[in-house]
Amino acid sequence: MSLFIGEKSTYPSTGEYAQDVINSQIGDEYDIFLGILWTRFGSKTLNYESGTEEEFYRALERNQKANKVHIMMYFNIEGVPLDSLDIEQYSKVRSFQKRIAELGCYYFTYVGSENFKNDLRTHLYKVIKNWNVNNTSSTTNMNLSNLPVIIESTEDEVVELGLLEFQDVLNTKSEEAVKALNEITASTAWIGEQISEYAQKLNIINEQKPVNQIQLAKGIINSSAKTMNQYAMKIEQPIQNWIASFEEIVGALKGLLQVSDNIISEESWRENKEALHLLLTNIDSSYEQLVEFYKSVKGLPKMTQYIILAKKNVCSKLKQLLDSTDKCKISANEMIDLINKKLYDMDKL
Incomplete structure (x- = not known):
């Protein structure tokens, strides 16, 4: 088994252009293409926006022609300081992520190197295990001793969580949901202050009416648009964390209601209800x-194309958040009603 992971597989040389050298050195002698992206997409090549993109499409072509390469794409969604973020590069990464999904590429996201390491070891284990099943003659010598031990159910078996697992999900995901909401609130307070500062600068320009008033105003407005786009990126992951955490909270509560069999005390149910409140x-x-x-x-005026795009970007993120929050409030109140019914039934016993 050979694994292609980019720069580690190449060395300095010359050719028609830089990526051509890399392509010739890589060749087609690899079984797994492992792509890892965070905030930078890379430099343009002759025909693509970056070397990573060119390498991906070369691997995809091999996969589509003869299914001879397994493509594994990972995107790090960990936050970075805004002053070190190249928005153009980050936008290219996100556009690429969307494009490959449309091409049928099932990718994974992760936060931090430790989570990536755990995911990758698990996924490589499954890939190699599948090869062992489908092609025993060519894979019997593969060493799986360094890969993680994984306990799996049979193909048709459904693994159910128990009471303690559901309660653990509730405790963990409740903290994560509150943390995500706090991050969004803090970011919103920050962007509010930034926009106020830009508005004050515009007021000063309008009062002073310098010769280059339009140019100065345009610069401030476009800077405001850039900051708004930073805000949209800043809240993107907390929004996803919030939605995912709340869905797991509701799922765990439904699971508890199904498996409790009066094992959970009335006091514990009241605590769960209080946590929802x-x-x-x-x-x-x-x-x-x-x-x-x-x-x-x-309601911001459409002063420049940058502010128009920034408005759409921020409003789309906030609408997603507000819509999901409305649904979460409905689900939370429904769960409170179910818990109240459970408490009523327990009181009758």
């Missing part, structure tokens, strides 16, 4: 602020 309080405390900010962004 606390989560709703956290939602309500930030919801009004988010609605007001959404309205203010939507």
